[in-house]
Amino acid sequence: MTALIPTSAQTVGPFFHDCLLRNDAQINILAAPETFGEHIRITGRVLDGDGTVVPDAMIEIWQANAYGRYQHPADTRALPLDPAFTGYGRTGSAADGTYWFTTIKPGCVPFSNQHMQAPHICVAIFGRGLLNHLYTRIYFADEPDNATDPILKLVPAQRRVTLLAQPETISSERIYRFDIILQGMGETAFFNLVGAVAV
């Protein structure tokens, strides 16, 4: 059978909030008090090529639970699901360009039969002026496994730092700062998803 041609992408535009961030569609808080794992806050700013804050971006995240299991039928491994965790978040940047999620640090998931990946969170960024969404990942700067992560290895060494969320602790809350720089100095490394993992 001939493959169908995919439907192309268009910008989310400036007027998505009432639909995509309506009451039950905005998910900043991924972790309930009973969610298993290290509870963390991810926060940062979205900036454009002039260093100006982007007040109308939408950010989505997808991650494994603290055991390293995705709540999805394609993840068939014998690891626990957490009934208090789906792994999906969606929010908008505020007038000052900031966004935040409260979640848990994900466990490790496999890359191939031989290799594991360092803990990470998948990120998609949408916005006025982004004709197609951007993909990237949040890694955690304090994770030793980053040194052997097969995806980070594909990122030029000098750009890897743009994928590392920097930890700090403020009044007992563990915070990871992750700025998303769309263009220019310190531009975040964005991904093109190509092909399947070689196993």
Place this chain on the structure above:
Amino acid sequence: MNTTTIASIVRGDAAIFPPYLYDAYRSTIRRAPGLPLIDVPLTLSELTGPGPRISAITPEDADLTRNAGTGGEAIGQRIIVSGRVLDAQGHPIPHTLVEIWQANAAGRYIHRRDQWPGPLDPHFLGIGRCHTDANGVYRFLTVRPGAYPWKNHPNAWRPAHIHFSLFGPNWGTRLITQMYFQDDPLFFQDPIFQSVPAEAGQRLIASYDHEQTQPEWALGWRWDIVLAGPSATPFEPIREEQP
């Protein structure tokens, strides 16, 4: 639309997807990435995804003519917008979330940042959502949106469109796009539509569908959506070190 620079940074197939920098659409100039994208393979992280996470969807959510909660009906030409969500092999994608938003029949959004003097309709929010059925079919009842002006270039008007957001089966199939109408005269001057390569752009245009049209009620428009994730062919550049 005189001096469009089509940059080489594109995610996905450049024959289908728009480039990030398309300077006739001015908002891309400071927001498009300037460095090459990093080619990465799909891992379990991208082969899974959120799917339908919004639990409280009701049938009323798919009726934009009445879902404002006022008891009244939106003003405008009633239309039924329906189609199938398919994968690249043509298999239907069932039970996937479809979210839409649009301007009202006068071309005005309820959004606080839309301030042009088109009239608001108190009975129209312009937001809807549904899940595809077991055959991958989605269906919305709404009113035909109007065109609206914007400040991108002199006398700029967006063609009438409905925004669509879909998840599909995994993180790699996420798509946000816009559906247009077959008989719209405004495509020639719209850089957002024009940013898509020509043939792929034609596929963003819904067709009038008389079989969907309901007598004495609403006009039918058909638009199928193909959520093709990245190719499943092996990713070559990875050379795994032996453990």
